[in-house]
Structures are given as structure tokens and as C-alpha cells.
Amino acid sequence: MENFKNIAQAMQFLPDKMKKNGLFETERLFCDLYCFEPGQTQAVHAHEGSDKIYFVVNGKALVQIGDSEKELGQNQIALAASGQRHGVKNPGPERLMLLVFMAPKPSH
Amino acid sequence: MENFKNIAQAMQFLPDKMKKNGLFETERLFCDLYCFEPGQTQAVHAHEGSDKIYFVVNGKALVQIGDSEKELGQNQIALAASGQRHGVKNPGPERLMLLVFMAPKPSH
Numbered sequence: 001m002e003n004f005k006n007i008a009q010a011m012q013f014l015p016d017k018m019k020k021n022g023l024f025e026t027e028r029l030f031c032d033l034y035c036f037e038p039g040q041t042q043a044v045h046a047h048e049g050s051d052k053i054y055f056v057v058n059g060k061a062l063v064q065i066g067d068s069e070k071e072l073g074q075n076q077i078a079l080a081a082s083g084q085r086h087g088v089k090n091p092g093p094e095r096l097m098l099l100v101f102m103a104p105k106p107s108h
Numbered sequence: 109m110e111n112f113k114n115i116a117q118a119m120q121f122l123p124d125k126m127k128k129n130g131l132f133e134t135e136r137l138f139c140d141l142y143c144f145e146p147g148q149t150q151a152v153h154a155h156e157g158s159d160k161i162y163f164v165v166n167g168k169a170l171v172q173i174g175d176s177e178k179e180l181g182q183n184q185i186a187l188a189a190s191g192q193r194h195g196v197k198n199p200g201p202e203r204l205m206l207l208v209f210m211a212p213k214p215s216h
Contacts, residue, residue, distance in 0.1 A: 003173040003192075007183050024187040029137070029159045029211035031185070051137045054206065055163070055185065065111040075115050077164065078141070078206075081131040084111075099163065099185075103137035103211035 007033050007057065011097060018042055018090075020100075030105045033057075038092030046085045047106040054078045054088065059096035062089040115141050115164065115165065119205060126150055126198075133213065140208045141165075146200030153192045155214040163187045169203035170197040 010021040010033045016038040021033040034042065035057070044064055054063060054077065061072045065079075065086045072078060080086035090096035118129040118141045126148040129141040144167070152172055162171060163185045170179050171186050171215065180186060188194035193206045198204035 001187070001189060003176060003188070004171070004180065004184065004186050023185060024161060026159045026187075026189055026211075028190075029161065029209065031161055031187075031209070040156055051134045053132060053137065053139055053209065068111060070112050072112065076112065076203070077115055077131060078112050079109070079134075079139075080111070081109060081134055082136075087182065089118050101139070101161065101209045103134075 007097070007099070011035055013037055013095065025105065027104065029101065029103045032100045034088070034098040034100050036088070036090035036096040036098070038090050038095070040090050043090040044085050046083055048083050049104055050104055050106045051082055052080045052086065053101040054080070055063030055099040055101075057097040057099055059094040061093055061096055061098055062091050064088075115205070115207070119143055121145055121203065135212065137209065137211045138213045142196070142208050143204040144169075144196070144198035144204040144206070146198050148198050150196040152193050154191055154196030156191050158210055158212055158214045160188045160194065161209040162188070163207040163209075165205040165207055167202040168199055169204050169206055170199050172196075181208070205213055
């Protein structure tokens with residue numbers, strides 16, 4: 001198991017959709033770096049039994065959780081608890097890098 | 109439940125020891141902002157059944173995990189899996205802000 005990572009090395013974008021880049025995964029907790037070009041989205045969804053935290057490393061994120069929507073900038077953080085609908089859009093103009101922590105990883 | 113936070117608002121340091129500032133907590137996942145003045149430490153410890161991730165927001169962190177020790181800078185990240193001994197020191201000269209994610213919160 002690798003214990004140390006530099007997120008710059010995990011950074012990868014795709015032209016057609018946001019890219020999930022894996023950093024760590026255990027049976028209890030996983031961590032991905034999500035990379036969004038301007039305009040790219042993660043569709044609104046929900047999962048029962050798993051909680052998720054988003055942390056903005058760079059850029060802006062328009063984050064919807066439940067009925068609330070907020071634009072987050074660098075060093076802002078959001079929790080989507082089990083069952084809460086959530087999604088993300090990069091409003092641009094910068095690229096968005098988002099750390100995502102989830103416990104536990106949903107099975108679907 | 110508050111879904112959105114700015115970590116700058118949670119930032120608090122103590123002169124005599126590192127300060128843990130709570131951000132989010134659920135039964136599966138919790139997230140703290142740890143603030144270290146230069147020279148302050150989190151003593152090496154371990155917990156069975158919980159995994160922890162450290163992410164450096166600002167400053168430098170000398171992180172020990174198992175038998176490995178590494179100096180992490182901004183945007184570097186580390187995993188201490190269940191049972192792995194881990195600890196942190198701020199080698200200075202800057203203040204260290206570290207995001208800590210743990211699943212689940214240990215009972216002790």
C-alpha cells in the first residue's frame with residue numbers, strides 16, 4: 001500500500017466529461033481527485049448509507065446538496081450525507097480540481 | 109445540518125499545542141482541520157478499524173506512517189490505514205493547516 005501521494009500527479013482531465021482519478025481506497029474510506037473542464041458536471045445523484053465530502057483544491061464548483069446550491073471556491077468544503085441528493089458543475093472559466101472523500105464506497 | 113463550510117472560518121491555533129477544529133461529523137465519516145504552530149506535533153498513535161487521510165492545505169507536515177516518514181507540502185496527501193501507526197510534526201517555519209478525514213470516528 002502506498003501511503004503518500006501528490007495530487008498533482010493524479011491530475012488528469014478529459015475533453016468530453018469530468019474525470020475521476022483514484023488516490024486511496026480502503027473498505028471504509030476512499031478518496032478521488034475529480035477534474036472538471038469548464039462546463040463539465042457530475043450529475044445530481046444520491047446514495048443511501050454513504051457520506052461524501054467535497055473539497056475545492058482549485059477553481060470554482062457549483063455544488064448542489066439537497067435543495068441548496070452554492071458556488072464554492074478554493075478551500076471551501078461541502079458534506080452530502082447519506083441520502084442527500086448532490087451534484088457538481090464547473091462554472092468556469094478555470095479548471096476545477098475537487099477532492100472527494102466517501103465513507104464507505106457505495107456498491108453501485 | 110450545515111452542508112457548506114469555509115475552512116478559513118474554522119482555523120484556530122493554540123500557543124501550547126496543536127488544535128483540532130471540527131468541520132463535519134457523521135456516524136461514518138468525520139472531517140477536522142488540524143492547525144499546528146511550528147514545532148507542534150500530533151503524537152504517533154494507531155487505531156484499529158478506522159482509516160485516516162491527511163491533506164496539507166498550507167505549510168509543511170512531517171508525517172510518519174508505519175516505518176516511513178515524509179515531509180509533505182501543499183496538495184500532498186497521506187493515508188494511515190487501520191492499525192498503522194501515524195503522527196505529524198510541523199517542522200516550520202510556516203503554520204501548518206491539515207485537513208483530516210477519518211472513517212469511522214474511533215470510539216476512544
